Amino acid sequence: MIRFFALGGLGEIGKNLYVLEKDGRLLVLDCGLKFSDVPGVDFLLPDFSYLERRQKDIVGLFLSHGHEDHIGGVPFFLQKVRVPVLGSRLTLELVKSNLGSRAQEYEFIEVIAGGSLVLPPFELRFVEMRHSIPEALGVYIRTSEASVFFTGDYKIEVAPVSGRPTDFRSLASIGDTGVDFLLADSTNAEPETIWGGGGSSEDCLSEQQVYELLAEEIAASRGRVIVSTFASHINRIQQLLQIAEREGRSVAVEGRSLIRNLKIAEKLGYLDGLVHKVVSTDALESVPRNRQMIVATGSQGEPLSALVRISTGTHKRVKIEPGDKVIIAAYPIPGNERAVTDVINSLLYQGADVRFIHSSGHPCTSKDHQLIMLHLLKPRYLVPIHGEWQHLVGHAQIGRRAGIPGERIFLLENGDVLVYEGDKDEVRIKKRGVDGVGTLIVDGILSKVEAAVAVKERLKIGSDGLVVVEAILDEDKGNWIVDTVMVGVVTQHSSAEVSERLNHLLEDALNAGAKQTDDKLRDFLAGFVRNYFKNINQTPEVIIKLLKV
Ligand SMILES: [Zn+2]
Numbered sequence: 447m448i449r450f451f452a453l454g455g456l457g458e459i460g461k462n463l464y465v466l467e468k469d470g471r472l473l474v475l476d477c478g479l480k481f482s483d484v485p486g487v488d489f490l491l492p493d494f495s496y497l498e499r500r501q502k503d504i505v506g507l508f509l510s511h512g513h514e515d516h517i518g519g520v521p522f523f524l525q526k527v528r529v530p531v532l533g534s535r536l537t538l539e540l541v542k543s544n545l546g547s548r549a550q551e552y553e554f555i556e557v558i559a560g561g562s563l564v565l566p567p568f569e570l571r572f573v574e575m576r577h578s579i580p581e582a583l584g585v586y587i588r589t590s591e592a593s594v595f596f597t598g599d600y601k602i603e604v605a606p607v608s609g610r611p612t613d614f615r616s617l618a619s620i621g622d623t624g625v626d627f628l629l630a631d632s633t634n635a636e637p638e639t640i641w642g643g644g645g646s647s648e649d650c651l652s653e654q655q656v657y658e659l660l661a662e663e664i665a666a667s668r669g670r671v672i673v674s675t676f677a678s679h680i681n682r683i684q685q686l687l688q689i690a691e692r693e694g695r696s697v698a699v700e701g702r703s704l705i706r707n708l709k710i711a712e713k714l715g716y717l718d719g720l721v722h723k724v725v726s727t728d729a730l731e732s733v734p735r736n737r738q739m740i741v742a743t744g745s746q747g748e749p750l751s752a753l754v755r756i757s758t759g760t761h762k763r764v765k766i767e768p769g770d771k772v773i774i775a776a777y778p779i780p781g782n783e784r785a786v787t788d789v790i791n792s793l794l795y796q797g798a799d800v801r802f803i804h805s806s807g808h809p810c811t812s813k814d815h816q817l818i819m820l821h822l823l824k825p826r827y828l829v830p831i832h833g834e835w836q837h838l839v840g841h842a843q844i845g846r847r848a849g850i851p852g853e854r855i856f857l858l859e860n861g862d863v864l865v866y867e868g869d870k871d872e873v874r875i876k877k878r879g880v881d882g883v884g885t886l887i888v889d890g891i892l893s894k895v896e897a898a899v900a901v902k903e904r905l906k907i908g909s910d911g912l913v914v915v916e917a918i919l920d921e922d923k924g925n926w927i928v929d930t931v932m933v934g935v936v937t938q939h940s941s942a943e944v945s946e947r948l949n950h951l952l953e954d955a956l957n958a959g960a961k962q963t964d965d966k967l968r969d970f971l972a973g974f975v976r977n978y979f980k981n982i983n984q985t986p987e988v989i990i991k992l993l994k995v
Contacts, residue, residue: 448592448866450627450829451880454478454492456860457835459780460515461885463492464596464629464831468567468589472500474507474529475585475596475629479518479888481746481779491519492860493884498526505565506555509533510575510598511582512540513678521545522888530555532563532570534581539710540678559583559613573620575600576612578679578807580716584617591868592626595823599631599832601807602815607657608684617822627866628825632833633808635816635840649777650810653681659803660775661689669769670738671695672798674745674753675776677703679807680711682775683741687720690739698727700752700764701743727763740764745776747785757792768797777804780834816841820848827873828855829864903987911935911986913979915948915971917956918993926956935979935986948978964992 448468454461460480466473474497480490497504507529509517520531520541530553531541538556542549557563559574559581569588576582577599587594602612634649651659664671675682683704690697699705708724711717730738742764744753753772755761766772772793778786793800809815820828828850830841838857845855856864856875863879866872911934918927930945930952937944952971962970968990975988 448589448594448868450594450629450864450866451862452831452858452860453494453496453880453883454480454860454885455832456838456858456862457833458860459633459832459834461490461492461519462516462832463519465497466568466587466594466596467503468591470503471567472497472504473565473568473587474504476510476516476598477507477519477523478513478515480515480885481748481782482887488888489518491522491886491888493882493886494519494523494526495882496880497523499882501527501529504529505568506530506532508570508585508596509537509541510584510596511577512537512579513577513599513676516598517541517544521548522886524548524552528552532557534558534572534583536579536581536680536710536714536716537583539714540707543706543710557583560616571620573616574610574613576603576606576610577601578676578681580609580680586620586623586625592866593624594627594629595620595625595825597628597630597819599633599808600819601809602813602818603653606653606681607688608681614822617819621821621823625823625825627827627829628820628823629829629831630816630819630841631808632816632830632837632841634806635809635811635830635833635837635844637836637840637843640836649804649806650813651805653685653805656682656775656803656805657685657689660685660773661692663771663773663801663803664689664693664695664739667771667799668736669767669771670735670740671771671773672740672742672753672756672764673773673775674742675774676745677701677707677743679776680707680716683708683711684716684720686739686741686775687717687723690723691720695723695737695739696725696730696733697723697739697741698725698730699741700727700756700761704741704743704752735767735769744789745774745786746779746782747787747789749785754789754792757789757796759796766793766796766798769799770797771799771801773801773803775803777806811840811844816844817848820845820850825850826854829858830855906987907934910984912989913975913986914989914991915952915975916991916993917952917967917971918995921994926953928952928956930975932986935984937982937984948975951978967992 450466453463462476462478464475482490521544532555535556538554557572559572562571567589571586573584575584584597604611712721742752744751756764790800828845830838842855861878861880861883863876865874914931916929928949930948932941971990972988
């Protein structure tokens, strides 16, 4: 029996984690994080508790490529579930760098495109997929019962600026050998009925087109150029260094993750002959402004990133001057659009010229990328993965266009289990078949339940304000004194006036009342305060403190 399910990545962009099971043995595919727009929450992770319980059944964790939404959960996962980690050289280098000194405690298996590996009952064959980071791999997984192809993230690239194009020959040969289930990237697929089909043509530029646009913009700049991209977008960084070389600009790099990844890319030979252009930001000062380029993190408007600090004028070394050009060369991840817009506004306010040049690293629907993949692999069944619901539904429509009957295409949610019985050649779906599917919140420390409560409280305080009531009993005199503090509560009168009125009301009520237990007093005070604010249409979070002196 084969089972397939996701603990993250279905109905959302991010925290990809898929699991394939054959006769009780599990192969985990990717282990990513998701960026969070919740205040104070660094990022989100899939709930690993199910895999923790089944640790001894897991044969390995395969990582398709080095983007954070595919590898960012690994340090947390390995703390709970100790399994061998498989991936390409670059992917593993990035994971090890995330793990720091802890990396040596774990087992890593480096795999290469064209290579294969047997982890019984799975036979794996790796295929290079073109994506916005080098060494992205798809994997063809064969078992005695069925074969599966997992694309990871991919786009179809015929003539890339550097590196190899998509490996059509391997994909076609795997298609001829036979694919029962295709688990394929759905990003950018959208139901035709919503937008008229396909992503916008701008998102679908080829790498060559992006290169040319970047080169044109940089050549036309008379001041300093600042380009912001993902730290893991090594292809784009390669391109920028090539252009800097061509245009005679010196390059400085701002942002810790970018500096770290540049070192890794250089070590693995991805920046051959290009790194000599990279200097420190201080050294850049001695070069005329029109000979400068700064590559910075922060393309998603991340609060402490280099670009955000530059845009708000709080960066120590980099200040915007009129005539500077800022190019944001990355796609905003859903949920980050607001933060990116804020950065653009701040940059414009400082007098910068702002450009947006990006291209999706994922299949482009208007260029039939998903359709091409379906024709190459010819799967019997399609399971759209990696996408919000609109992408999964859009991908299912494309599957039907490729000739796969609707009943052989499965739209799953995280935690739904697809069960295949080879002897009967039968597929069934068990809704919510996995016990323990959810989201972990990472806020410095990893703590599921408490963190979830803390986030709820933060959101409540953020939207409705906070009232803290301190009631102090003078046990000698037998009377109560109340002190109320309000934060972020909107009232008609000043908060000092409202606090004072509340203090009197509460003191009168407490001093007139009979002796009560502390719990009852707390309930009484909280109820009184909530009611008071309810009458002026406010619902702040209320905290009661009782003291006896
Ligand atoms: Zn990716």
